């Protein structure tokens with residue numbers, strides 16, 4: 406068959422293809438459910454664009470102060486509609502997820518306030534933002550204290566512990582939806598809603614913020630609908646649809662978003678300034694594509710979980726679990742396994758397929774790290790990418806894929822590399 410010939414020309418042997426086909430055939434129902442959610446989310450985005458009368462005038466560039474940037478303001482209204490929020494801040498001046506989270510936190514916390522994390526240690530880069538690891542400019546330096554409540558051994562919220570931790574100083578609770586690179590389950594929007602309801606019962610004016618990175622469009626509802634006052638994320642992950650070259654968003658209650666905007670620009674300026682520099686079209690079009698892009702990435706994650714579980718490796722989430730983010734972890738148990746996997750992902754890329762990733766000592770990490778990414782946008786992790794610290798248990802975290810076919814090729818290529826290295830036996 407022609408398709409087989411094409412796969413062969415890319416270096417995939419018939420044995421790998423056959424093994425993959427059996428797995429893919431067993432996933433029809435899963436894929437159909439993913440497609441149905443994507444269909445709903447696609448309509449949600451189109452409806453939001455129609456309701457806000459998006460027009461090609463909104464794609465025009467502004468420069469300088471960016472006063473009266475109609476495209477920027479309308480894009481923010483579209484985001485507010487999609488996320489069912491009162492207000493939104495969606496800017497190329499928010500340079501990453503970490504920056505957006507920092508702006509949301511520092512805009513809404515004041516000296517003497519306490520920040521609470523109900524899911525234990527937050528994402529790595531937030532440790533320095535909060536001051537868990539000493540860092541110049543951290544919230545800690547500004548007199549904001551921090552408290553965390555670890556998850557229970559089964560990965561669920563410790564509701565009693567959270568209730569006890571909330572005190573007169575607690576101003577903001579930050580909930581991380583995705584497990585990120587931690588070994589715990591990702592929370593569903595419903596679970597997030599439960600912890601918010603509990604916290605607000607104890608302290609009605611507590612600001613509840615959700616780090617929504619990697620979670621957008623995986624379900625049909627988003628955190629604001631579950632009671633969050635703010636949800637925050639990166640445009641080079643899910644909602645940028647692979648087209649946004651930079652950016653972050655903060656959606657939620659108007660007063661919270663406004664306070665964040667005064668931190669991003671300056672007190673007195675807020676949302677009124679910030680030129681969009683000609684990036685608007687990519688941000689609109691990326692949001693438009695995002696539901697189907699996320700669906701492709703999810704299919705890749707489910708496919709990989711099924712493939713590698715069959716081969717005897719431990720996978721999180723497992724082959725059957727419901728998904729709440731796009732990240733897949735696979736534990737290989739050996740450095741060779743991790744390295745071969747990442748080299749396979751790299752070899753399948755449209756960009757830089759000819760380079761061979763190797764582990765290196767990255768600043769800020771306590772062991773060598775290997776990263777595979779052949780991305781159009783630097784660091785974009787909605788594009789197919791994988792990374793792993795070279796230390797036990799030798800787990801690789803992989804995510805993304807702008808299309809299902811690319812995600813599939815990446816996984817087939819990883820299988821091929823593992824087979825060639827003698828790490829796995831398929832037959």
Ligand SMILES: *Cc1c(COP(=O)(O)O)cnc(C)c1O
Pocket residue numbers: 501502503504528530581582583584585616618619639
């Ligand atoms: C990626 C991510 C961040 C940080 O985003 P960057 O764009 O890498 O700065 C924060 N939280 C979670 C859960 C993430 O996945």
